[in-house]
Amino acid sequence: MISSTNLQRDSKRKLADTKRKYANLLVSMRKVEKSMAPVLVALQDNVLALKHNLNAEAIGSLQGEFTSIKRDVSSLIKEMNLAIAQSDDFIKSIKN
DSSP: OOOOOHHHHHHHHHHHHHHHHHHHHHHHHHHHHHHHHHHHHHHHHHHHHHHHHHHHHHHHHHHHHHHHHHHHHHHHHHHHHHHHHHHHHHHHHHHH
16 A cells, blocks of 8 residues: 555546546447447448359359350250261161
C-alpha cells in the first residue's frame, strides 16, 4: 500500500483516467461492431453474385465446348459409318 497521500491520489487519478479512456474505447468499438454487420452482408452478397456469375460464364463456356464436341462426335460417327459400309462392301466382294 502506498503511504504517501499525494502518490495515492495520483495513482487513483491515473486509474480513474485509464478506466474512463477504456470505457470510451469500448463504446467506440461497440459502435463500429454494430456498423460492420451491414457491410459484411453487402460483401457476402457481392461474393455470392460473383460466384454465380462465374458459374454462369463457366456453364456458358461448357455449352460452347459441348456444341464443339457434339459436332466432332457427329463427324466421327459419319466416318465410322462410311468405314463400316466400305468394310461390308469388301466382305460382300470376297464372298462373291
